[in-house]
Amino acid sequence: MASHQFDNVDRSGSVSGPPSGGDYVLDRSFRGIAWFSAALILALVIYIVLEIGGKALPAISEYGFGFLTSTAWNVQTKEFGILPQIWGTLYSSLLALLLGGVFGIAIAIFLTQDFLPSRLAAVFRTIIELLAAIPSVVFGLWGIYVLIPLLRPVANWLHANLGGVPFFGTSLSGPGLAPAALVLAIMILPTVASISVDALRQIPYKVKEAAYGMGTTRWEAILKVMLPTASSGILAALVLGFGRALGETMALAMLIGNSNQISLSLFAPANTLAALLASSFPEAGPVEIRALMYAALALLAITLIVNAAGLAVMKFATRKFEAER
Amino acid sequence: MNASEQAIESMIMPDLAGQAPMPRPKLHRAPLEARALKSGFLTALTWIGAILASVPLFSVIYMLLIEGGSRLNWETLTALPPSAFDLGGGFGNAIVGTVVMVGIATLISVPLGILAAVYLAILDPDGRLAHTVRFLAKVLTGFPSILAGVFVYAVMVVAMKTYSALAGGVALAVLMLPTVVLAAEQAMAMVPKKMKDAAFGMGCTRTQVILKVVLPTGASGILTGVMLAIAGAAGNSAPLLFTALFSDYYLRSLTEPTASLAILIFNFSGMPYENQIQLAWAASLVLVLIVLVFNILARIIGRQKY
Numbered sequence: 123m124a125s126h127q128f129d130n131v132d133r134s135g136s137v138s139g140p141p142s143g144g145d146y147v148l149d150r151s152f153r154g155i156a157w158f159s160a161a162l163i164l165a166l167v168i169y170i171v172l173e174i175g176g177k178a179l180p181a182i183s184e185y186g187f188g189f190l191t192s193t194a195w196n197v198q199t200k201e202f203g204i205l206p207q208i209w210g211t212l213y214s215s216l217l218a219l220l221l222g223g224v225f226g227i228a229i230a231i232f233l234t235q236d237f238l239p240s241r242l243a244a245v246f247r248t249i250i251e252l253l254a255a256i257p258s259v260v261f262g263l264w265g266i267y268v269l270i271p272l273l274r275p276v277a278n279w280l281h282a283n284l285g286g287v288p289f290f291g292t293s294l295s296g297p298g299l300a301p302a303a304l305v306l307a308i309m310i311l312p313t314v315a316s317i318s319v320d321a322l323r324q325i326p327y328k329v330k331e332a333a334y335g336m337g338t339t340r341w342e343a344i345l346k347v348m349l350p351t352a353s354s355g356i357l358a359a360l361v362l363g364f365g366r367a368l369g370e371t372m373a374l375a376m377l378i379g380n381s382n383q384i385s386l387s388l389f390a391p392a393n394t395l396a397a398l399l400a401s402s403f404p405e406a407g408p409v410e411i412r413a414l415m416y417a418a419l420a421l422l423a424i425t426l427i428v429n430a431a432g433l434a435v436m437k438f439a440t441r442k443f444e445a446e447r
Numbered sequence: 448m449n450a451s452e453q454a455i456e457s458m459i460m461p462d463l464a465g466q467a468p469m470p471r472p473k474l475h476r477a478p479l480e481a482r483a484l485k486s487g488f489l490t491a492l493t494w495i496g497a498i499l500a501s502v503p504l505f506s507v508i509y510m511l512l513i514e515g516g517s518r519l520n521w522e523t524l525t526a527l528p529p530s531a532f533d534l535g536g537g538f539g540n541a542i543v544g545t546v547v548m549v550g551i552a553t554l555i556s557v558p559l560g561i562l563a564a565v566y567l568a569i570l571d572p573d574g575r576l577a578h579t580v581r582f583l584a585k586v587l588t589g590f591p592s593i594l595a596g597v598f599v600y601a602v603m604v605v606a607m608k609t610y611s612a613l614a615g616g617v618a619l620a621v622l623m624l625p626t627v628v629l630a631a632e633q634a635m636a637m638v639p640k641k642m643k644d645a646a647f648g649m650g651c652t653r654t655q656v657i658l659k660v661v662l663p664t665g666a667s668g669i670l671t672g673v674m675l676a677i678a679g680a681a682g683n684s685a686p687l688l689f690t691a692l693f694s695d696y697y698l699r700s701l702t703e704p705t706a707s708l709a710i711l712i713f714n715f716s717g718m719p720y721e722n723q724i725q726l727a728w729a730a731s732l733v734l735v736l737i738v739l740v741f742n743i744l745a746r747i748i749g750r751q752k753y
Contacts, residue, residue: 141652149652156570159562160580163628166621167583170598177601228496237493246497248746253504255742257682259712260731264507266716267514267724308503339486362589369591371685372709376716396593396685403597403689418597429589433582 174419181416189416195382195398197406202413204420206382210392211424214299214378215367217388218306222367223360225307226314227349230356233315234322235344247319254312262376265305270294270377273301277389294389297379303388305373310363317362321355321439322348354439361432369425371396395421515732518725524733528695528711534722538730540697541706544612545737547698548691548707549681551616552623557673560627564669565657567628568635569643581632587625595621596686604690612698612705615691622683623676630672634665667748674745682738684709708734 141149181189185202192203229250233243277294284290294300325348333343349356379391380401395417403414477483522537529536567577599618604610638661646656662669684707692704693714708730715727 140650141655145652145655149654152654152657153570156562156566157576159559160566160576162559163563163580163583163624164576166624167587169602170594170621173598173601174594225496225500228493229500232493232497237490246501249501249504252739252742255678255682255738256504256507257684257709257731257734257738259684259709259716260507260511260682260735263712263716263727263731264503264510268506268510311500339482341486341489342482344489365589369589369593371591371593372713376713396591399593399597400685400688403600404692415597415601418594421591422594425589425591425594426586429586432589433585 171422174415174422177412177415178419181412182419185413185416189413190420193382193384195413197410200409202410202416204395204398204417206384207393207395207398207417208420208424209384210299210378211368211394211396211421214303214306214374214392214394215364217299217303218310218367219360219364221304221307222310222314222363226311226359226363227318227356229311229315230318230322230359231344231348233319235340235348250312250315253308258309258370258372259376261305261309262373265301265373265377266297269301269304270296273304281389288386289388291387292385292390297377297391298389299378299385299392300388302374302378302392305377306367306370309370309373310366313366314359314363317359317436318352318356321352321359324355324440325351352439354435358432358436358439361428361435365425365428365432368428369396369421371400375400395424511728511732511735514725514728515730518729519732523726523729527697528706528715528726529722530695531718531720536722536726538706538708538711538726538733540694541708541711541730542733543698544615544691544694544706545681545708545734547701548612548615548619548687548705549677551613551701552619552680553673553677555617555620556623556627556676560624560676561631561662561669564628564631564635565661568632569657569661570653572636580628584625584628587621588629590622590625591685592622592683593685593688595619596688596690599686599690607702609702610690610692610704611702612691613701615687615705615707618686618690619680619683622686623680626676626679627672630675631665631669634668634672635661637668638664671745671749674741674748678738678741678745681741682709682734684713688713708737 181202185192189203190208191205192201193205194201194203195206196202232238233247237243238246274294277290277298277300280290281293329347329351330343333347338346374394375397378393378397380393380397381391382393382398383390385392398417399414399421402410406414522535524537524542525539526535526537527540528538563580567581571577595618598621599614603614603617607614642660642664643656646660651659687707687710691707691710693710694704694706696706698705712727712730712734715723715730718724
């Protein structure tokens, strides 16, 4: 037996050796604890879904799917519906995605396609990352006291001169969709930019060299080679940015006006699911709490689907490059 | 076309008799032709976009320094929040509350997150549980923070029949957990296989390899993730709205409503009183400073290694 050979080795002064019985016990229990911790995360997610779903159940059986298409939110008459909030959530997030997406992708191009010396690019990247570090409430405060006063004359001029266009159908009296969507765009910009940067960085350098070798200008290379090659990664960035926007709470609760109405106008006050939860939950009675739990479940479902879709696209994007290497 | 270009031409485009001529790449460019102008135009547009995108950050910082900085003094840092028409006052209790709740969240999420990451990175990286948990952790990073509040409200606040610092801490822990797990996993996965193999060769058990080789080697990466998670939690307010609520007094026990900077800013921002609005700006400055300190710590720790 091979192992017998080692029985005679003098081990004094040596650090190596087979594990002792105590080591085995320690090893087993440590691995058990690690497994338990990983399983706990799985359990936590299931628990979150079950808990919110379970608490929403009474409201679901009471209001059914009509809850999702009703526009009432009246505690006195116990009529509840979240269509305006769903509309506001999707509308504000889409506007934010449009703006944050364009700027985010532009910044990703700016950072990766040799517009800046690498040291300056690192500084600029830090600036964009710091944008992500500013707390939501601080953006809300900034929105109230800087952005809204700044936007109001522009919005009211647009309303006065182009009032026929549905987007400018109302004037901006204070909080409204436009400031909320702008702040939301600023908040998702770092997400979109950083994931797009990663997608563009994944493209092998020789791809760009080949494009330049064909005599393309810098932008022909970017528009016809780099962006299409990174498209699935950029799509993932947009979807995850959208998911971020859907769940954003505090800045929106401060800026959107918390008004349960459906309007195309950019300057009208609106509401979102998250803002509804933030503004109604603390003072809600038991009946309203049940309706709010239903709204929370709707928000959970929307964000889970969007985030899972984004991750799936991202996985597809990275796999594509792993195969090519 | 001059002689040298013709020579290149004949090298890259061999005469293919009988076939249609291939489109020739255009290898020279005039500075004023349409495609060069288009390229220049788009470059200018990108520069403008990048500069525009950094305006909000500088505007926020400017406002924090001007509006918040002028009000920042010992009184604002230690006094209790003023009532409606009072002058003066501060947010000492909110600073304490934020620190305590982020502390609770850290104590829960960091050990749990690192242990889970050990499982994901070392013990069974390709197992079904690992794949599921990794995916769920990524999904959780995009989890709306307000829903963490709803969840903890349903689980803890209802059961304890009171808003509390404990509930606020747990809600923040739910949000910190995925960041810690994913950062720690990445840091541990980057530890070279050679080092682990060497330790196994010395007769180490897996636990010994993890505790004595993987964790110390990955420590800076793990710590970076922890710092970023703390920075995120400190600035997060939505989950505290109906878990910790707010309090006008200093924290006395972990099982009663607790003030936090973020909620104070939220409450004061909508008030029609100049004094409260000034305090909201000052509190924002303090909050941003706390978040930035942890962010910068994360960068410094992260840089040391790589």
